[in-house]
Structure formats: C-alpha cells, structure tokens
Amino acid sequence: xxxxxxxxxxxxxxxxxxxxxxxxFSLFDKKDFQSRTMIGKEIPNLKAQSLLKNExxxxxxxxxxxxxxxxxxxxxxxPCKIEHPFLVKLNQDKIKIIGINYKDNRKNAKKFLKNYxxxxxxxxxxxxxxxxxxxxxxGVPETFLVDKNFIIIDKKIGPIDxxxxxxxxxxx
Amino acid sequence: xxxxxxxxxxxxxxxxxxxSNLFFFKKKTKLSILFFNVASVVIIISFFVLIYxxxxxxxxxxxxxxxSHSLKPFIYKLAGTWGNHEGSLLLFILIISLYGLLFNIFxxxxxxxxxxxxxxxxxxxxxxxxxxxTTSNPFDMIIPTPKEGLGLNPIxxxxxxxxxxxxxxxxxxGFSLTLSLVLAGLLQKELNDQWAMICWPWVMxxxxxLTIGISLGxxxxxxxxxxxxxxxxxxxxxxxxxxxxxxxxxxxxLLVLKxxxxxxxxxxxxxxxxxxxxxxxxFLVRSGILNSVHAFANDPDRGVFILLIISFITAISLIIYxxxxxxxxxxxxxxxxxxNFLNINNFFLLFFLCVVLIGTIYPIILSxxxxxxxxxxxxxxxxxxxxxxxxxxxxxxxxxxxxxNSFKFQNSLTYTLIFLASLIIGFVVxxxxxxxxxxxxxxxxxxxxxxxxxxxxxxxxxxxxxFYILPRLFSHLGVGIFFLSIFLNxxxxxxxxxxxxxxxxxxxxxxxxxxxxxxxxxxxxYLEMKTKFEIFTDNEVFNLRPTVRRYFQPxxxxxxxSIKPTxxxxxxxxxxxxxLNSKVLGARYYYNFFIHGIWFGLFLIIFGGVLSVFKKxx
Amino acid sequence: MRNxxxxxxxxxxxxxxxxxxxTRSNQITKNLRCLVCxxxxxxxxxxxxxxxxxxxxxxxxxxxKTDDEIYDFLKKKYxxxxxxxxxxxxKSIALWLVPILFFFLGIYFLFRRIRA
Numbered sequence: 011x012x013x014x015x016x017x018x019x020x021x022x023x024x025x026x027x028x029x030x031x032x033x034x035f036s037l038f039d040k041k042d043f044q045s046r047t048m049i050g051k052e053i054p055n056l057k058a059q060s061l062l063k064n065e066x067x068x069x070x071x072x073x074x075x076x077x078x079x080x081x082x083x084x085x086x087x088x089p090c091k092i093e094h095p096f097l098v099k100l101n102q103d104k105i106k107i108i109g110i111n112y113k114d115n116r117k118n119a120k121k122f123l124k125n126y127x128x129x130x131x132x133x134x135x136x137x138x139x140x141x142x143x144x145x146x147x148x149g150v151p152e153t154f155l156v157d158k159n160f161i162i163i164d165k166k167i168g169p170i171d172x173x174x175x176x177x178x179x180x181x182x
Numbered sequence: 183x184x185x186x187x188x189x190x191x192x193x194x195x196x197x198x199x200x201x202s203n204l205f206f207f208k209k210k211t212k213l214s215i216l217f218f219n220v221a222s223v224v225i226i227i228s229f230f231v232l233i234y235x236x237x238x239x240x241x242x243x244x245x246x247x248x249x250s251h252s253l254k255p256f257i258y259k260l261a262g263t264w265g266n267h268e269g270s271l272l273l274f275i276l277i278i279s280l281y282g283l284l285f286n287i288f289x290x291x292x293x294x295x296x297x298x299x300x301x302x303x304x305x306x307x308x309x310x311x312x313x314x315x316t317t318s319n320p321f322d323m324i325i326p327t328p329k330e331g332l333g334l335n336p337i338x339x340x341x342x343x344x345x346x347x348x349x350x351x352x353x354x355x356g357f358s359l360t361l362s363l364v365l366a367g368l369l370q371k372e373l374n375d376q377w378a379m380i381c382w383p384w385v386m387x388x389x390x391x392l393t394i395g396i397s398l399g400x401x402x403x404x405x406x407x408x409x410x411x412x413x414x415x416x417x418x419x420x421x422x423x424x425x426x427x428x429x430x431x432x433x434x435x436l437l438v439l440k441x442x443x444x445x446x447x448x449x450x451x452x453x454x455x456x457x458x459x460x461x462x463x464x465f466l467v468r469s470g471i472l473n474s475v476h477a478f479a480n481d482p483d484r485g486v487f488i489l490l491i492i493s494f495i496t497a498i499s500l501i502i503y504x505x506x507x508x509x510x511x512x513x514x515x516x517x518x519x520x521x522n523f524l525n526i527n528n529f530f531l532l533f534f535l536c537v538v539l540i541g542t543i544y545p546i547i548l549s550x551x552x553x554x555x556x557x558x559x560x561x562x563x564x565x566x567x568x569x570x571x572x573x574x575x576x577x578x579x580x581x582x583x584x585x586x587n588s589f590k591f592q593n594s595l596t597y598t599l600i601f602l603a604s605l606i607i608g609f610v611v612x613x614x615x616x617x618x619x620x621x622x623x624x625x626x627x628x629x630x631x632x633x634x635x636x637x638x639x640x641x642x643x644x645x646x647x648x649f650y651i652l653p654r655l656f657s658h659l660g661v662g663i664f665f666l667s668i669f670l671n672x673x674x675x676x677x678x679x680x681x682x683x684x685x686x687x688x689x690x691x692x693x694x695x696x697x698x699x700x701x702x703x704x705x706x707x708y709l710e711m712k713t714k715f716e717i718f719t720d721n722e723v724f725n726l727r728p729t730v731r732r733y734f735q736p737x738x739x740x741x742x743x744s745i746k747p748t749x750x751x752x753x754x755x756x757x758x759x760x761x762l763n764s765k766v767l768g769a770r771y772y773y774n775f776f777i778h779g780i781w782f783g784l785f786l787i788i789f790g791g792v793l794s795v796f797k798k799x800x
Numbered sequence: 801m802r803n804x805x806x807x808x809x810x811x812x813x814x815x816x817x818x819x820x821x822x823t824r825s826n827q828i829t830k831n832l833r834c835l836v837c838x839x840x841x842x843x844x845x846x847x848x849x850x851x852x853x854x855x856x857x858x859x860x861x862x863x864x865k866t867d868d869e870i871y872d873f874l875k876k877k878y879x880x881x882x883x884x885x886x887x888x889x890x891k892s893i894a895l896w897l898v899p900i901l902f903f904f905l906g907i908y909f910l911f912r913r914i915r916a
Binding site: 029 | 546
C-alpha cells in the first residue's frame with residue numbers, strides 16, 4: 011500500500027524538499043564560516059607608508075573613538091570601480107574611510123583617486139600584501155566595518171552595496 | 183534606445199511563449215507550435231544583438247562594461263558574449279529553443295506527441311527566460327555610459343576556453359529536449375521501441391556535444407593551466423561529468439528499448455535524471471556554492487532561484503513519471519544475454535555517478551556543520567580504479583552476446599586466446615615498466631582485452647560488413663585506448679619539483695635540468711620572463727622554454743607551459759616566479775607518459791558518437 | 801687572500817642559508833590551503849593571495865619563527881580551513897560507506913532481473 015502512486019509522490023516531495031533545504035542552507039552558510047574568522051576580534055594597529063603624505067602612519071593615530079571603515083582597493087581592480095560610489099556616499103555620511111592601497115603603483119593609484127574622487131581620510135600602502143594578511147583578507151576589494159573600540163563588526167568580500175552602507179550609517 | 187530594443191525582443195519572446203501555451207490548452211496545436219517557433223527566433227535575434235554589442239564594445243550595456251574592453255582582440259570580444267553569467271544564460275535559453283526548432287523541422291508527423299514535446303520544451307524555455315529577465319538581464323544598461331570596460335583578464339583570453347562553454351551547453355542543455363520527449367512519451371503512454379528510435383538521434387547529439395565540451399575543458403586544463411594533468415576531480419569538472427555518466431547509461435538503456443521494447447520505466451527515469459543532473463551542474467557552478475570565497479560575481483539569491491527552478495522541473499517530471507509509468511511484465515534475462523550485460527553497464531555507470539556525486543556534494547553538506555574536507559584525486563582514484571577493470575571486461579563481452587538468449591559458446595577457442603593474450607600483454611608491460619601493482623595489471627589486461635576483441639570483431643565482420651556496428655566499434659575502441667592510456671600515464675609518469683637559479687644544474691636519476699637563459703621583457707601591460715632550459719635525459723638533450731607573465735592590469739601572474747611532444751608522450755615544464763626580488767625560480771617538470779593516447783581515445787569516442795547520430799538501422 | 805677566502809666563505813653560507821629558507825618555506829606553504837583557489841596549496845598557486853602568503857612565510861622564516869608560530873598566526877587570521885589536513889577518518893566514513901551501500905543495492909536489483 012505504501013508503494014502506491016500517491017505515497018510515492020509524497021516521498022518524492024519530502025525527499026526533494028530535504029535536498030532543497032540542504033542546498034539552501036549551504037548557499038548562505040558556506041560563505042559565512044570561512045571568512046568570518048576576524049569578526050569580533052580587534053583590528054590590528056596597521057602601520058605603513060601613507061600614499062598621500064610622506065610619512066609612516068598607524069591606524070590608531072588616525073582614528074579615535076568613532077566607527078570607521080577600512081577598505082582594501084587598487085587602481086587595477088575592476089570591482090573597486092563598481093563599489094566606489096558607495097564609498098563616496100559613506101564619506102558624505104561622515105564615516106571615516108581608511109584605504110589600503112594593495113599592490114599598486116603610486117602614480118596609478120593617485121590617478122585613480124583623481125578620476126573617481128577620493129573618499130579616503132588616509133591611505134596606507136600595502137606593497138606586498140602584508141597588511142592584507144594581517145587583516146585576514148582574501149583579496150580586493152574587501153571592506154571592514156570597525157567600531158569605536160577597534161573591534162571588527164563586519165566585513166564584505168567583494169564590492170560593497172547598499173546593505174553594507176546602511177549598516178555602517180546605522181551604527182554611527 | 184538600443185538596449186530597449188533588445189528588451190522589447192525579450193518581452194515579445196515571453197509573450198509568444200505564453201501564447202504557445204494558451205493555444206496548446208485550446209488544442210490548437212499548429213498555432214501552439216508556430217508561436218513557440220516565433221518565440222525561439224526572437225531569442226536568436228536577441229542573442230545576435232548581444233553579440234553585436236560585445237563586438238562593438240558598447241559599454242552602455244552593463245554586461246559589456248563589466249566583461250569586455252576595447253583593447254581585447256576581436257575574437258575574445260565575441261567570445262565574451264557568453265563568458266559572463268547573463269550572456270551565457272541567454273545562450274542557455276537559445277540552445278533550448280534551438281533544439282526545439284530542430285525537432286520541429288525533423289519530426290515530420292503532425293501528431294499529438296509532437297504537440298506535447300513542444301509544449302514541454304516551450305515551458306522549460308519560458309521558465310529560464312523569466313529567470314533571465316527578472317534576475318540576469320544581459321541588456322541592462324549602465325548610465326552614464328562608461329568610457330572603457332573592465333574586463334581585460336588575460337587568463338580568460340584563450341581559444342579553448344572560449345569555445346568550451348558553447349559545446350558544453352549544446353550538450354547538457356540539449357538534454358532538455360530529451361526530457362520533453364520522455365514526458366510526452368509518458369503522457370501518451372507511448373514509451374516503446376518506436377519512441378526510442380525517435381529519441382535516439384537527439385540524445386546522441388547532446389551526448390556528443392557534451393563529450394566534446396568535457397574533452398575541450400580537459401585539453402585546456404592540460405595545455406593552459408600548467409598543473410601537469412588533464413583531470414583534477416574538481417567540483418566544476420564533476421558537475422559536467424555527472425550528466426555525462428547518466429546520459430551514457432541512457433544511451434545503452436535506449437538500445438534495449440529500441441530493440442527489445444523492454445526497460446521502459448528505467449529508460450524514462452534515466453532521461454529525467456540526465457536533465458536533472460544537467461541542471462544540478464548549472465546550479466553548482468553558478469550559484470557560488472562551490473566557488474571559492476572570492477565568488478563576488480555570484481549571488482546567493484540567484485542561486486536560490488535556480489534551486490527552485492531545478493526542484494520544480496525535477497518534481498513535475500518525476501510526478502508525471504510516477505503517475506504514468508508503464509505496466510511492464512516481470513521479465514527476467516539470462517545472465518549471458520545482451521540485455522543483462524547492458525543492465526550491468528548501467529549499474530556500473532550509475533555506481534561511478536554515485537561516487538562522483540558524493541565526492542562533490544559531501545563538502546557542501548559538511549559546510550553546514552562548519553567543517554571542511556578536502557576530497558581530491560586520491561579518493562576518486564582509489565574507489566573507482568578497482569571497478570574500472572570489471573566494467574571494461576563486461577564492455578568487451580557484452581556486444582558478443584545475443585538478445586534474449588544465453589550465450590552459446592562458439593568461437594570459444596579464439597576468445598580464450600584473446601583473453602590469454604591480454605594477460606600476457608599485461609605481464610609484459612608490468613615487467614618492462616617495473617611497476618608491480620595489481621590495479622595497474624588489471625587495468626592493462628582489461629583495456630587490452632577490450633581493444634583486442636574489437637580488433638577481432640572488425641576482422642571477422644569484414645566479410646559481411648554491417649555498417650551499423652561501426653559507431654559502437656569506434657567508440658568502444660576509443661574507450662579501450664582511453665583507459666589503457668590512463669593507466670599507462672598514471673603509473674609511468676614522473677614529476678619533479680625543484681628550485682633553480684640561473685646557470686644552475688639540477689640532477690636527478692635519469693634526468694638533469696640546466697637553467698640556461700633568462701630574459702625579462704616589458705610588453706604592453708605585462709612583464710614577461712622568458713626562460714630557456716636544457717634538459718638531459720638518458721637518450722637525448724632538448725630545450726624547453728616556459729615563460730611567466732606578470733600583468734599590471736589586473737595584477738596577475740600567469741605561467742605558459744613549455745611542452746615537447748614525443749610520439750606518445752610529453753615533456754612538460756612550468757616555472758613559477760612569485761617574487762621579483764628573488765633569484766630563485768620554482769619549476770615543475772612532468773613527464774606525461776602516453777598522454778596522446780588519452781586524446782586519441784577521446785577522439786575515437788566522439789567520432790563513434792557522431793556516426794551514431796545518423797544511425798538509422800537497428 | 802684571507803679576506804677573499806672569508807668573503808667566499810660568507811657567500812657560501814648565505815647561499816646554503818637561502819636554500820634552507822626556501823626548503824622550509826616551501827614545506828610550510830605546501831601545508832597551507834589557497835583559500836581563493838580550488839583545492840590548490842599555497843605553494844602550487846600563483847594567485848595574489850597565495851603569493852602574499854608565500855612572501856609572508858618567507859619573511860617569518862627569515863625571522864627564525866617556528867613552524868607552529870607561523871601556522872598559529874595564519875589560523876588566527878583565516879581559521880582552521882587554511883590548514884591542509886588530510887580527511888579526518890570519522891568524517892570520511894560516509895564517503896566510503898554510501899558508495900558501497902549503493903553498490904550492493906545495485907547488485908540486488910540486477911539479480912532480480914536474472915533468470916536462473
């Protein structure tokens with residue numbers, strides 16, 4: 011009796027639903043666990059040569075007691091151009107953005123900022139990826155949202171979007 | 183403006199597709215088919231419009247802006263049309279409609295069966311077209327129009343990589359028609375030998391394209407990626423292998439249905455499974471579930487939509503199957519009959535499928551529980567290799583058996599001699615290569631057995647030459663050569679990993695490498711380091727010149743492999759240059775023994791398949 | 801002459817030291833997974849991520865850090881998944897059990913269709 015057609019359809023629907031849920035959860039789950047290691051941890055006090063000034067700057071000297079953003083970018087990075095308007099908006103909303111110029115050529119980087127507007131309060135040069143590793147980053151663009159106590163609250167791998175901007179402005 | 187025109191085309195296509203459904207329900211089959219044809223033609227036009235935008239670098243179109251660049255060579259601008267998510271999805275839909283159109287042209291009867299097939303094909307078409315318009319419209323515009331595009335990634339500018347997707351799509355998307363044929367056959371209760379005859383060329387056509395697509399991917403990986411191998415059991419590779427395995431099982435099952443009018447339900451199930459695995463492959467590759475963390479071009483929301491589509495299509499198909507499965511007698515076959523050995527073939531292919539599926543899906547399942555696992559060639563090779571030899575033996579014996587009859591041992595002396603010959607060949611190779619491995623021996627014997635039996639078949643058929651067995655002879659011979667080469671390559675290749683400085687000589691047992699020359703040249707937007715190595719083997723001295731390129735825009739390093747072919751094998755050298763300040767180069771050398779046999783085997787398999795598409799007789 | 805020999809000696813030391821650094825670095829990077837690739841190790845990959853990690857590892861080896869110190873730092877930044885552990889045996893049981901189960905199930909269905 012339990013092999014009758016109606017029951018078989020029921021088993022089928024149950025089975026397919028289970029498979030669907032399995033894939034559904036892994037779709038949203040997978041990204042999270044692999045890249046969230048640094049969330050909730052204190053951001054390292056990055057120290058490097060500034061792109062704009064002729065001196066070494068360190069993160070904790072540039073920001074104090076405020077929510078801020080660290081954004082890894084490069085002039086040769088295509089998605090960085092896509093996310094740029096969102097960075098400009100964040101800047102307009104008076105959120106400090108510290109840029110990490112990743113494996114770039116200084117001239118090209120400055121030209122990029124001239125062409126696309128400069129949303130950065132300060133820019134650190136990362137010529138060999140060491141700052142990036144210190145942040146536990148995977149590539150470019152990558153953006154970190156940091157709170158007043160220098161704890162990393164959130165990050166985005168890839169170009170930022172409206173959702174990220176909203177989250178940042180709501181925490182200000 | 184321009185893209186509004188293309189959007190209008192898309193909307194018209196959806197509209198015509200809906201009309202086709204409407205007329206189908208009103209039993210006006212001619213109009214139903216007509217509107218499907220019109221909807222298809224409109225999509226074809228829109229695809230050419232997209233090609234035009236890419237080739238003219240029209241950056242007002244978002245997809246062109248993100249994936250193309252005015253400096254790209256023309257051929258890669260063209261290929262860029264399908265080298266992105268939206269464009270390839272349009273190609274996907276195009277192929278669904280193309281197969282429908284072709285079926286229309288070649289199926290001459292004007293019956294209810296045809297109406298049903300087009301109805302299902304139309305709805306698969308419609309579902310994906312709605313998905314395209316709502317989430318992945320290739321004609322979305324970007325305002326204001328950017329001056330230059332973003333897509334100048336050098337790795338993507340490769341001829342093999344450019345044509346590999348269209349072939350794959352012509353393959354696994356073609357199984358949409360197979361699904362439509364099965365569902366129509368089920369609903370008409372007409373799943374019989376005639377139906378199998380009708381289905382046959384469509385299934386074979388898709389299968390041939392899929393095999394070509396997978397082979398091209400493998401060729402590309404070997405010649406361009408520089409990893410020294412041709413297959414890595416990568417989840418993306420596995421995603422295309424799974425429908426290939428089910429469709430190969432389907433072909434063999436169709437044979438039984440064609441000739442003996444048996445295995446109706448099983449064949450129907452295989453056909454449904456094939457398209458479901460095609461869709462699963464699409465999902466796995468596009469949704470970002472398998473990709474690395476850097477999958478920011480993928481959208482989990484799109485992934486959910488695709489998942490819904492797959493679930494829906496699979497559910498409806500299986501429900502139709504359950505409600506319409508045919509009454510079949512409880513027939514039994516003799517053990518040494520063709521039917522039984524074809525069943526055994528299906529069994530092995532599905533077992534291989536099961537292994538590949540588990541290996542691919544298991545990391546996904548584990549990721550829900552926050553665990554990782556690295557499943558690589560070691561797993562697949564160790565679980566599959568022991569069964570391959572049984573598979574090859576049944577492949578040798580099966581075609582010699584008769585239908586519905588137990589094997590009467592004629593010619594048994596010849597077959598025994600052939601069997602012994604294969605054992606001897608195995609021994610000889612083992613002793614020459616000094617590789618005393620059981621699996622290697624079994625692999626050698628079983629693949630040589632297959633090859634020898636086919637040669638014998640060709641020899642004994644030359645008097646009464648039956649043309650219709652030619653396709654099978656080619657393909658099976660191809661399989662034999664393919665596996666023989668894989669075993670030889672697997673056990674007799676060598677790899678050497680080393681670091682070397684300029685003018686240094688690295689010595690190994692029978693081999694030494696001298697790093698002779700190094701030249702750095704700035705070309706356009708990259709720095710190229712050309713190298714020259716002198717290689718000394720026991721018998722000869724030759725040069726290899728691998729290069730490394732360091733691109734600026736985007737910042738990327740690629741290596742160009744240097745290959746010296748011999749009659750059957752390849753000397754293959756890749757170098758690595760991560761640090762501009764270091765004087766030391768990393769190098770990897772592979773001696774790929776008998777690699778050409780692998781490509782030749784694949785070629786024969788494909789050739790046999792092509793012949794089979796046109797096979798009229800049983 | 802003595803100075804020349806001393807210079808030669810020092811040069812030889814640096815070259816053999818360089819070899820040691822490379823060997824150790826390579827060993828470490830072979831154990832690290834490239835997190836933006838498909839299963840390649842950091843050693844094998846040419847990606848930006850892998851090259852950055854390779855440079856970092858070499859720097860740390862030059863600073864005489866131990867293997868564990870280097871692994872620990874990277875694990876702190878990227879999680880356990882950066883380590884290339886061969887599959888843990890309990891987890892991988894399903895990998896073997898399910899196909900074997902399927903195999904015997906298939907044999908059963910095959911034999912149902914065989915006439916004695």
